[in-house]
Amino acid sequence: MKLRERLDAIKKPFGKGQKFERFAPAVNAFDTFLFVPNHTTHKGAHIRDGVDLKRTMVTVIIALLPAFIYGVYNTGYQYFIQSGIAFTFWDALLHGALKIMPMVAVSYGVGLAIEFAFAVYRGHEVNEGYLVTGLLVPMIMPVDIPLWMVGLSVAFAVLIAKEAFGGTGMNILNPALTARAFAFFAYPTYMSGNKVWVSEASNVDGISGETILGSLAAGNDVSYSMFDMFVGAIPGSIAETSTLWVLVGAAILILTGVGSWRIMVGGVLGAAATAFLFNLWGANALMSFNWMNHLIVGGFAFGVVFMATDPVSAAQTTKGKWIYGVLVGIFCILIRVFNPAYPEGVMLAILLMNVFAPTIDHYVVEGNIKRRKKRLNASLTPAS
Amino acid sequence: MSADITLKKGLNIPLKGDASKVYSTHKTSNTFTVYPDDFHGVVPKMIVKEGENVSLGQPIFFSKAHPEIQFVSPVSGTLTKIVRGAKRRILEIEFASDGKDKATKHKVTALEKLAADELKSLLLASGCWPFIKQRPYDVVANPNTTPKGIFISGFTTAPLAADVAFVLESQQEDFQNGIHALTKLAPKVHLSVAADDTSFLSSVQGVEMHRVKGIHPAGNVGVQIHHIDPINAGETAWVINPEDVARIGRFLATGTFDPSRTVAVVGPVVEKPSYLKSRIGEAVAPLLEAVGINANGQVRIVNGDVLSGSTTHADGNLGFYNNTLSVLAEGNHYRMFGWLPFVGSNIFSMSRTSLSWLMPKRKYALNTNMNGEERALVVTGEMEQVLPMDIFPMQLLKECMAQNIEKMEGLGIYEVAPEDFALVDYASTSKIEAQAIIREALDVMIKEVG
Numbered sequence: 001m002k003l004r005e006r007l008d009a010i011k012k013p014f015g016k017g018q019k020f021e022r023f024a025p026a027v028n029a030f031d032t033f034l035f036v037p038n039h040t041t042h043k044g045a046h047i048r049d050g051v052d053l054k055r056t057m058v059t060v061i062i063a064l065l066p067a068f069i070y071g072v073y074n075t076g077y078q079y080f081i082q083s084g085i086a087f088t089f090w091d092a093l094l095h096g097a098l099k100i101m102p103m104v105a106v107s108y109g110v111g112l113a114i115e116f117a118f119a120v121y122r123g124h125e126v127n128e129g130y131l132v133t134g135l136l137v138p139m140i141m142p143v144d145i146p147l148w149m150v151g152l153s154v155a156f157a158v159l160i161a162k163e164a165f166g167g168t169g170m171n172i173l174n175p176a177l178t179a180r181a182f183a184f185f186a187y188p189t190y191m192s193g194n195k196v197w198v199s200e201a202s203n204v205d206g207i208s209g210e211t212i213l214g215s216l217a218a219g220n221d222v223s224y225s226m227f228d229m230f231v232g233a234i235p236g237s238i239a240e241t242s243t244l245w246v247l248v249g250a251a252i253l254i255l256t257g258v259g260s261w262r263i264m265v266g267g268v269l270g271a272a273a274t275a276f277l278f279n280l281w282g283a284n285a286l287m288s289f290n291w292m293n294h295l296i297v298g299g300f301a302f303g304v305v306f307m308a309t310d311p312v313s314a315a316q317t318t319k320g321k322w323i324y325g326v327l328v329g330i331f332c333i334l335i336r337v338f339n340p341a342y343p344e345g346v347m348l349a350i351l352l353m354n355v356f357a358p359t360i361d362h363y364v365v366e367g368n369i370k371r372r373k374k375r376l377n378a379s380l381t382p383a384s
Numbered sequence: 385m386s387a388d389i390t391l392k393k394g395l396n397i398p399l400k401g402d403a404s405k406v407y408s409t410h411k412t413s414n415t416f417t418v419y420p421d422d423f424h425g426v427v428p429k430m431i432v433k434e435g436e437n438v439s440l441g442q443p444i445f446f447s448k449a450h451p452e453i454q455f456v457s458p459v460s461g462t463l464t465k466i467v468r469g470a471k472r473r474i475l476e477i478e479f480a481s482d483g484k485d486k487a488t489k490h491k492v493t494a495l496e497k498l499a500a501d502e503l504k505s506l507l508l509a510s511g512c513w514p515f516i517k518q519r520p521y522d523v524v525a526n527p528n529t530t531p532k533g534i535f536i537s538g539f540t541t542a543p544l545a546a547d548v549a550f551v552l553e554s555q556q557e558d559f560q561n562g563i564h565a566l567t568k569l570a571p572k573v574h575l576s577v578a579a580d581d582t583s584f585l586s587s588v589q590g591v592e593m594h595r596v597k598g599i600h601p602a603g604n605v606g607v608q609i610h611h612i613d614p615i616n617a618g619e620t621a622w623v624i625n626p627e628d629v630a631r632i633g634r635f636l637a638t639g640t641f642d643p644s645r646t647v648a649v650v651g652p653v654v655e656k657p658s659y660l661k662s663r664i665g666e667a668v669a670p671l672l673e674a675v676g677i678n679a680n681g682q683v684r685i686v687n688g689d690v691l692s693g694s695t696t697h698a699d700g701n702l703g704f705y706n707n708t709l710s711v712l713a714e715g716n717h718y719r720m721f722g723w724l725p726f727v728g729s730n731i732f733s734m735s736r737t738s739l740s741w742l743m744p745k746r747k748y749a750l751n752t753n754m755n756g757e758e759r760a761l762v763v764t765g766e767m768e769q770v771l772p773m774d775i776f777p778m779q780l781l782k783e784c785m786a787q788n789i790e791k792m793e794g795l796g797i798y799e800v801a802p803e804d805f806a807l808v809d810y811a812s813t814s815k816i817e818a819q820a821i822i823r824e825a826l827d828v829m830i831k832e833v834g
Contacts (some may be wrong), residue, residue: 004718032757036722040715040752044819045691045809046684047397047543047712050731050738052756054723056763056813059737062725127759169760169814256725256736260765316764316778365779369794376616 007031025119029126056258057128063252063259064135064239064306070232071239072096075143078235079199096143099199100238103138103150110151111137114158118167127168129175129312130158136176136306139239140299140347141183142196149187153179173354174313177303177347184347197235211236212297216285217340229296240299250305259309262318266325267304267332271295274333286337300332303346313354317364324360328353387579389611391598393772395734395807399543399690400747401711403648403657405550410660410674413667414481416459417701418444420474421694423514424823425523425830428455428474432463441488441511441641444477452527456511458643458664460486479665487640495561495636500568507632511641514704515628519606519621520798521826531622533572533613538585538626539596541603542689542806546648546659546707548626549583555630556584562633563590570622576608585626598772606801610773615798627707645702647671651690651711652749653679667701668709682714684752691806692819715753723756731755734766734811759814767818770807775799777808781818784825789832792825802826 011031014024031037032054041048076092087095111134119126137154157179162171184191194210195202212222212234224234232242240246253259275291282288295301308314308328315324328349335345342348420428427448432438438461443454457463459481467476490510493502504527507513516534518525525531539548552559566573567590577585579597586593594612601607605623615621624632627646634642643664650657655676662671668685677683686693687703690710694703702709722728729739732748740746767777775796783791800822808818 003720032723035718035720036753036755037757038716038718039754039757040684041754044817045806046686046693046695046710046752047399047690047750047810048753048755048815049735049811049813050728050733050740050755051735051813052723052815053759053762053813054756055725055737056735058723059725125757125759127762129762167760169762258735258737258763311764312762314764317776318765318768321765361779365776365795368774368776368796369791371774372616372794372796375614379616379619 004035007034022123023120025123025125026116029116029119032125053128057131059256059258060132060253060306061135063249063256064132064139066245066248067239067242067302067306068135068139070242070245071139072100074232074241075099075199075238077233078197082198083200083204095199099143100138102147103141103145104135106147106150107137107154108134110154111158114155114163118163122167124167129168133157133175133179137179140176140180140237140302140307142191143199143238144196144202145183145187145190149183149190153183153186156182169312171312172358173351174307174310177307177351177354180347181351197237211344213286213336213344216289219285226293226296229293234297237299237302240302243296243301246301246305250301253305253309259305260311260314260321260325262321263309263314263325263328264304266322267308267329268295270326270329271300271304271333272329274330278333278337284337286340294333294336298336298344299346303332303350304328307346308350308353313357315357315360315364317361320357320360320364323364324353324357327356387595387597389576389594389596389598389608390579391596391602391607391611391772393769394541394599394601395770395811396541396599397543397691397732397750397810398745398747399732400652400749401650401654401657402544403546403650403659405547406658408649408656408658408660408674410662410670412663413670414461414483415464415667415701416479416481416663416665417667418455418458418477418479418665419701419703420445420455420477422704423447423455423524425449425521425827426453426455430466430474432457434463434466436463437461438463438479439486439488440643443509443511445474447524450527452505452508453513453524454509454511455514456488456641458666460484490635490639492636492639495564498565498568498636503565503568506636510635512628512632512635515631516622516624519609519615519623519801521830522606522801522803522823523830525622526620529620531570531620532615533574534566534570534622534624535574535576535605535609535612536591536624536626536629537576537603537605537608539576539578539581539603540689541598541600542691542708543600544648544650544657544708544710545603545689546646549581549585550659551627551646551648551707552585552630555627555634558630558633558637559584559626560588560590560633561636562629562631563588565632565636566624566629567591574608574612576605576612578603601770601804601807602772604801604804606799606804607772610775610799617793617798619798625705625707628705645707647702647707647709649675649709649711652751653677653683653713654711662702664704665701667699668696669698671702671709672698672711677711679711679713682716684712684714686710686712690750691810692803713749713751715751715755717753719753734769735813754815756813756815758816761814761816763813766811766813767808770811771804773799773804777805777818781805781808781816781821784821787825787828789829792829793833797822797825797829 076095080087161178275294278287331349428445461482465478575591688706725737780795802819805818
């Protein structure tokens with residue numbers, strides 16, 4: 001094993017008691033990417049499952065890829081269609097890639113730099129969670145957002161939403177959504193309106209890239225068919241538009257057991273029921289927007305499948321996951337319908353429920369504690 | 385027959401190297417060792433000095449906290465060495481057997497005439513007492529308490545563990561007598577058998593019988609107690625392994641301590657996994673030689689099953705409680721890109737991020753590699769999947785780490801033993817050490833609550 005020997009030689013100055021010991025986490029992060037380490041069990045169970053956090057996180061990335069690739073394509077497709085230029089599949093893909101790959105690079109570059117710095121500072125290994133966050137952030141941004149805003153949003157999210165709470169596993173809010181929320185409130189002109197959702201829309205007059213929810217909130221008609229909405233050939237954040245490819249990702253997450261199907265099903269049920277009730281009411285355009293369409297436009301599908309299911313910021317108990325999922329769905333539609341300033345409700349709905357997830361869990365766990373107390377009291381009072 | 389307790393959660397790990405139901409023979413060793421660490425929390429006070437002669441069943445040390453609990457020699461011969469560690473803590477007590485088995489004899493009256501107190505003092509003096517352990521805390525039972533019941537699990541579900549009915553085949557009468565004795569010590573004796581059990585265990589008299597259906601850890605006595613009569617704050621239950629019930633029965637018939645132990649030597653690197661008639665504290669080397677070890681590199685020898693047993697070594701000896709001796713290959717090697725999902729499916733995984741779930745009948749030669757590094761707790765729901773109890777494992781573990789006693793009580797710390805969390809160790813994506821956390825938490829409870 002030549003490569004292994006070379007790596008061991010490189011790692012020598014980072015070993016225990018050596019000169020660069022404190023930088024070991026940074027080197028280990030690369031080493032463990034190449035090789036599963038030779039660590040053996042030293043206490044507890046002598047054998048361990050083949051799964052680890054790397055494998056879990058990479059599975060999430062695999063699940064994200066269909067929606068990501070379609071998002072790259074759709075970026076080019078929207079641009080060429082709206083500007084009336086003839087194009088091929090590869091033209092669209094190339095146009096999208098040139099726009100999006102720099103965003104991905106900035107997101108990973110800034111985020112991983114902060115993660116590595118904290119790992120060295122705190123003396124723990126680099127957690128793999130950012131591999132997912134780093135891809136999610138560009139996927140939920142509008143395509144024309146300046147790269148420095150991506151970098152700044154990522155820095156805010158990792159520092160304030162994650163590391164300030166103690167790092168991976170401790171954060172209250174989903175870091176990727178926090179990045180988006182930061183950009184949304186700090187630079188609203190880049191994150192909303194009808195000029196940001198299609199590539200070059202603000203530079204080329206012919207392009208009007210309004211999202212469906214945006215048009216509805218403004219009281220306009222929607223010109224897209226249900227099929228377009230489902231496949232995703234509509235303007236929107238980069239990778240959120242295609243319900244079809246999000247569902248492929250959902251299938252991967254559910255089949256591998258990595259994503260909670262309870263949260264996903266709960267979210268869909270909550271949103272469908274709420275939207276259906278509003279259909280019956282029908283006081284404004286968004287209320288009377290068919291409940292089935294609510295599920296396939298905007299970021300709802302993407303949010304429920306990939307963001308709401310983040311195990312750290314979601315509810316952690318089985319019962320809690322159902323409650324949390326349903327509430328995400330309900331609040332998403334409520335925000336869409338009642339607050340025209342935020343036509344996209346799913347981001348705020350998930351962040352809101354992130355905050356309430358510990359409370360939901362608290363009451364579920366408290367139920368267990370109460371059951372146990374009741375049993376104790378019953379045993380103390382002898383049956384007469 | 386139908387089951388009265390059905391457990392759906394859990395995990396059977398399909399490990400290679402299950403013992404075939406035959407006895408192998410080995411050349412009996414003449415070095416024996418008692419490890420005081422087998423008796424968690426007991427501070428040993430030596431009675432016999434180095435170099436003195438002992439008889440089989442002669443007390444060699446007692447518990448500092450409960451001097452009436454005597455620990456006896458498994459052989460007759462000489463106490464050759466007391467190995468001490470840091471702060472002079474006694475780690476090993478070594479004996480050289482003279483092969484004569486000259487035994488200390490106790491006067492035993494007929495069981496029917498024996499009062500509970502007399503029985504208790506006989507068990508304490510004879511060295512039989514330490515086989516009885518208590519819940520909560522998973523330590524040697526406190527003889528001054530009366531438990532709400534004595535619980536015996538008549539089957540095992542741990543990977544490759546010795547088969548109870550097979551081991552007890554020739555000891556049926558002793559087992560029944562042992563049960564009769566135990567009924568004097570507690571208001572109820574519970575015996576759990578597998579739902580499909582057809583052995584003599586199903587017809588044992590004097591017990592409350594429970595038929596349990598389920599995969600590992602359904603055979604863990606703690607899981608069974610939780611579903612039969614859960615332990616509340618302030619209550620105790622006693623537990624004892626079935627083979628040791630027969631041992632007590634034999635002692636009451638003969639008046640001498642019987643140190644014999646049927647051991648299943650198992651594991652993926654064992655050539656002929658089978659049963660051996662051995663003795664408590666016997667050196668493992670001749671046992672391993674008898675079954676043959678076939679491994680390229682180093683091996684891990686485990687006293688007990690591969691999930692909850694303790695590590696020993698080639699020069700080590702059998703522990704006090706275990707009737708399974710597991711041997712695994714050490715996994716101290718690197719695997720290139722071993723973390724990729726859907727590849728490397730020759731390592732079993734509960735998660736479907738490996739393709740091993742598509743091959744339900746396959747058996748695996750697992751080794752001791754961690755298969756990853758320790759990480760922050762991220763994945764939720766996997767612990768719940770392997771703990772068939774009305775307990776929130778992740779929340780309990782977090783309160784244990786925070787040493788929040790009130791919350792630990794509320795979340796059921798009295799109902800668990802480290803072995804119940806062995807599968808949590810195994811299944812954890814973040815590679816946390818759940819058994820160690822539970823053990824430490826139980827020790828905190830002993831200190832703070834008692």
